[in-house]
Amino acid sequence: MFAARAFGRQAHVLPKWTQFRRVSTLEGAPHIYVFPNAEQANGSHILSLLPSEPTNPDLAIGVSSQLPPTTDTFKENPKFLSIVQEVCSQYAHEDPDAKSQAQVMVSVAGANLSSGGVLVTGSRGRTRRSGGDSSGGASGQGGAGSGGRGGWIHVSDSRRPPDYGRIAWPEDMFGSLEVDSKGQFVGENGNYQPSGTYRIITRDGIFGLSPFLREKLVQKLRELEK
Structure with missing residues (x-):
């Protein structure tokens, strides 16, 4: 490992x-x-x-x-997790991956799917293990199956990407962003909602943010370090 x-x-x-x-x-x-x-x-x-x-x-x-x-x-370190959530709340809606996922969610192709969307931070990671209700669809939460209606996308760790059209497991989810029917984020920061269930390390790996969010997090840590 x-x-x-x-x-x-x-x-x-x-x-x-x-x-x-x-x-x-x-x-x-x-x-x-x-x-x-x-x-x-x-x-x-x-x-x-x-x-x-x-x-x-x-x-x-x-x-x-x-x-x-x-x-x-x-x-x-719970203090570190608080800083991570602060950064996600401020910048997750600016992440290029999030913007792309929001557009996919409301696209015509997305209207043909039947389960919730997910933003996996980072481009690589392990394939999720099958089984478990927590990885099921989330059409009621919005996502890839909410074409033309808006909904929620989920900011998740890259260590275990969910299958396409599925949401991340609770321990891999940083939080969620709300998207309107036009693929735009709601409010000033996408109405970011922390999950409260994220864990820094699991059997699948350790903390992994997207390059964009990790850069923002490091900048914040350097400011606090001073």
């Missing part, structure tokens, strides 16, 4: 007294940095989207007692 991967960076143009620095990232998730947890002597690790040291624990993704992190060894 995931493991730590170390990279050494030492440019030849740097002065001789410049120290050699090693930056570790999570294998399979190069955007996540791994640091030893100085506050604990049990060899745990802090996971963060920022490469800065020392790491601010309030801005970190969470802490894992071992690598690769698992659902049993990882403890998520």
